[in-house]
Amino acid sequence: MDPNAPHAAVENAPAAVTAEQVLRIAELAQLELTAEELPAMQRDLNSILGHVAQLNELDTTGIAPMAQTGELAAAGERENRLRDDQRSACLPRETVMAEAPETDGVYFKTPKVIER
Amino acid sequence: MTNSASTIAHKAPTIPAARNAVKDKSATATQQAEAYYQRIAARNPEINAWLALSRERALAQAARIDAMAARGDELPPLAGVCIGIKDVLTMTGAPTTAASKILEGYQAPYDATTVARLEQAGAVLLGKLNCDEFAMGSSNENSAYGPVRNPRALDRVPGGSSGGSAAAVADGMAVATLGTETGGSTRQPASFCGVVGLLPTYGRVSRYGLIAFASSLDRVGPFTNTVEDAALMLHVLAGHDPMDATSALHPVPDYAASLQQPVKGLRIGIPEEYFGEGLDPEVRAAVERAADSLRAAGCEMKKISLPHTRYAIATYYVLATAEASANLARFDGVRFGYRADHPKTLADMYRRTRDEGFGTEVKRRILLGTYVLSAGYYDAYYRKAQQVRTLLTRDFLDAFQSVDAILTPTAPTPAFRLGEKTDDPLAMYLADIFTVTANLAGICGVSVPCGVSSAGLPIGAQILGPHFGESTILRVAQAIEQAQ
Numbered sequence: 001m002d003p004n005a006p007h008a009a010v011e012n013a014p015a016a017v018t019a020e021q022v023l024r025i026a027e028l029a030q031l032e033l034t035a036e037e038l039p040a041m042q043r044d045l046n047s048i049l050g051h052v053a054q055l056n057e058l059d060t061t062g063i064a065p066m067a068q069t070g071e072l073a074a075a076g077e078r079e080n081r082l083r084d085d086q087r088s089a090c091l092p093r094e095t096v097m098a099e100a101p102e103t104d105g106v107y108f109k110t111p112k113v114i115e116r
Numbered sequence: 117m118t119n120s121a122s123t124i125a126h127k128a129p130t131i132p133a134a135r136n137a138v139k140d141k142s143a144t145a146t147q148q149a150e151a152y153y154q155r156i157a158a159r160n161p162e163i164n165a166w167l168a169l170s171r172e173r174a175l176a177q178a179a180r181i182d183a184m185a186a187r188g189d190e191l192p193p194l195a196g197v198c199i200g201i202k203d204v205l206t207m208t209g210a211p212t213t214a215a216s217k218i219l220e221g222y223q224a225p226y227d228a229t230t231v232a233r234l235e236q237a238g239a240v241l242l243g244k245l246n247c248d249e250f251a252m253g254s255s256n257e258n259s260a261y262g263p264v265r266n267p268r269a270l271d272r273v274p275g276g277s278s279g280g281s282a283a284a285v286a287d288g289m290a291v292a293t294l295g296t297e298t299g300g301s302t303r304q305p306a307s308f309c310g311v312v313g314l315l316p317t318y319g320r321v322s323r324y325g326l327i328a329f330a331s332s333l334d335r336v337g338p339f340t341n342t343v344e345d346a347a348l349m350l351h352v353l354a355g356h357d358p359m360d361a362t363s364a365l366h367p368v369p370d371y372a373a374s375l376q377q378p379v380k381g382l383r384i385g386i387p388e389e390y391f392g393e394g395l396d397p398e399v400r401a402a403v404e405r406a407a408d409s410l411r412a413a414g415c416e417m418k419k420i421s422l423p424h425t426r427y428a429i430a431t432y433y434v435l436a437t438a439e440a441s442a443n444l445a446r447f448d449g450v451r452f453g454y455r456a457d458h459p460k461t462l463a464d465m466y467r468r469t470r471d472e473g474f475g476t477e478v479k480r481r482i483l484l485g486t487y488v489l490s491a492g493y494y495d496a497y498y499r500k501a502q503q504v505r506t507l508l509t510r511d512f513l514d515a516f517q518s519v520d521a522i523l524t525p526t527a528p529t530p531a532f533r534l535g536e537k538t539d540d541p542l543a544m545y546l547a548d549i550f551t552v553t554a555n556l557a558g559i560c561g562v563s564v565p566c567g568v569s570s571a572g573l574p575i576g577a578q579i580l581g582p583h584f585g586e587s588t589i590l591r592v593a594q595a596i597e598q599a600q
Contacts, residue, residue, distance in 0.1 A: 017487070021487075022483065025483050025486045025487050025490065026483060028486050028490065029441060029470075029482050029483060029486040030445075030448070030463075030466040030467055030470055031467060031470050031471055031474075031479055031482060031483065032467040032468060032470075032471040033471075033479075034471075037476075037479070040476075041479070041480060041483060044480055044541050044542075045480075045483060045484055045487065047540075047541065047542050048433060048484060048541065048542055048545070049484075049487075049497075051429065051430055051433075051542055051545075052430040052433065052434055052497065052501075053430075054426075054427065054430055055427055055430050055431065055434075055500050055501060055504055056500075058424075058427065058504060058507065060500060060503035060504065060507070063503040063504075063506050063507060064503070064506055065499050065502030065503050065505075065506065066502050066503070066505040066506040066509060067332060067502060068332050068362070069318045069319075069332065069509070069556075069557065069558025069583075081361065081365075083358070091225050091226065095225045096225060096451075098223070099222060099223060099225070099451070099452040099453075100450075100451055100452065101449055101450070101452075101453075101454075101455035102455070108450050108451055110450055110462055110465060111459045111460065111461055111462050111464070111465055112461070112462070113462050
């Protein structure tokens with residue numbers, strides 16, 4: 001997409017998320033944004049958050065937050081469902097390691113984690 | 117290819133027709149599979165619905181089914197039925213990519229439960245279907261492997277994210293397909309391509325082997341040419357799975373048998389919020405005709421209100437992206453998939469792997485999700501959206517006190533043009549305005565063709581039902597189907 005394309009929805013709205021904040025979020029998310037990606041992402045996040053702001057029209061005092069549909073919906077299945085702690089088959093190591101970018105056959109290999 | 121197999125592949129095939137052809141030996145499972153592969157070879161360069169074919173696995177299964185038929189064995193319910201699988205479901209015998217560069221060439225070590233169930237029921241699995249990357253999109257334009265074209269109008273999108281699954285059925289490249297939904301991703305493409313798309317109740321169908329996008333919203337559902345086929349597919353897919361702790365213990369009824377019951381006396385709600393500003397006049401007219409046909413069949417049509425509908429997109433994009441930012445943390449270049457070349461440090465490896473491996477929309481959603489979960493914004497965005505999710509769900513629970521099902525348009529417009537919304541993510545998100553509500557509330561829904569626009573584009577009617585109300589919504593959908 002064209003990062004320089006005009007965007008009516010944001011032009012009238014104050015920039016809620018700054019470029020510095022976008023870079024900080026990217027760091028938290030382990031993403032690297034190029035200089036070209038940054039302004040487009042900032043614009044898009046502000047456009048979407050501008051739409052999300054309409055949730056503030058609603059008074060949600062005392063309304064329970066909902067993380068899973070089961071909690072309100074599936075009557076009779078509200079309790080935690082437990083199972084016996086049993087050993088069961090798992091994938092063979094060689095099948096799993098065959099998909100690893102770098103491995104010694106036993107462990108996954110990565111660049112050094114701690115620099116001296 | 118026999119004439120019979122060719123006919124099955126090209127003319128809106130159905131599950132009973134495909135299975136009966138195997139049974140009476142007018143077209144063996146092998147002949148049918150070869151006919152579909154020929155159709156795919158001829159059509160896919162234009163449509164781009166398929167990302168990979170699992171020919172070896174499909175033909176081995178077809179041979180097993182043909183051997184059963186030759187011996188005169190009782191055939192399983194989907195014997196010889198050629199089916200395609202959306203590429204966010206794991207399946208051995210072909211790569212599983214989630215239409216992302218970060219999983220290019222990845223060979224999943226196990227089958228999703230839904231994939232395994234279909235094959236156990238006799239289905240022949242043809243291959244993997246294109247979709248938006250990690251199922252994030254409403255037009256199938258976010259695939260790392262190119263957009264899918266709508267077979268009904270090649271300059272139009274097929275909808276998304278399960279665009280390849282919808283297009284394959286619409287174009288006669290499979291009898292049925294599996295799609296997935298996080299926010300409308302089977303119903304909206306079904307509407308755009310003129311086929312049936314079903315969203316089962318959350319927990320009705322196992323998510324094991326579905327590459328996670330937003331775990332509290334993700335579901336698996338079928339695309340078919342007929343409502344009866346959707347019922348037959350659901351019967352195979354539904355049921356508890358020990359590998360998915362959120363899958364329901366609720367008993368699985370015989371959905372196809374329940375289609376025999378008349379719709380007379382059912383109370384159908386018409387929510388005013390789904391017929392307001394922004395609804396294409398031809399879509400409105402088609403859905404109103406569907407309502408008329410239900411009235412004529414003896415349904416009681418009632419005006420209802422779902423007052424929080426306008427907050428659904430905002431709620432959805434906070435919750436879905438928050439969950440996605442956590443779920444997609446696993447793509448880090450360590451255990452599977454893509455890794456950036458010559459990383460200097462671990463952090464450098466993570467960042468460059470993810471930056472080079474993920475497409476723009478996936479990055480946008482990870483950033484948004486990380487933002488709404490970050491310190492100082494969690495209560496204002498994430499917790500607030502979870503509370504509004506409660507209100508949206510209550511809207512439906514209240515409505516289902518007085519109606520058995522709800523009729524709405526599936527999407528505000530017919531299929532839009534390729535490129536029309538790619539520069540404006542918010543405009544793209546609003547294409548899902550009528551479908552995301554059911555995902556948030558966990559209820560079931562189905563899109564069924566209810567007409568064609570003056571430009572020849574399909575229009576879908578959506579029927580929403582209460583939790584585990586699939587039998588009812590399928591009956592209503594079939595009544596609309598029969599009125600066409």
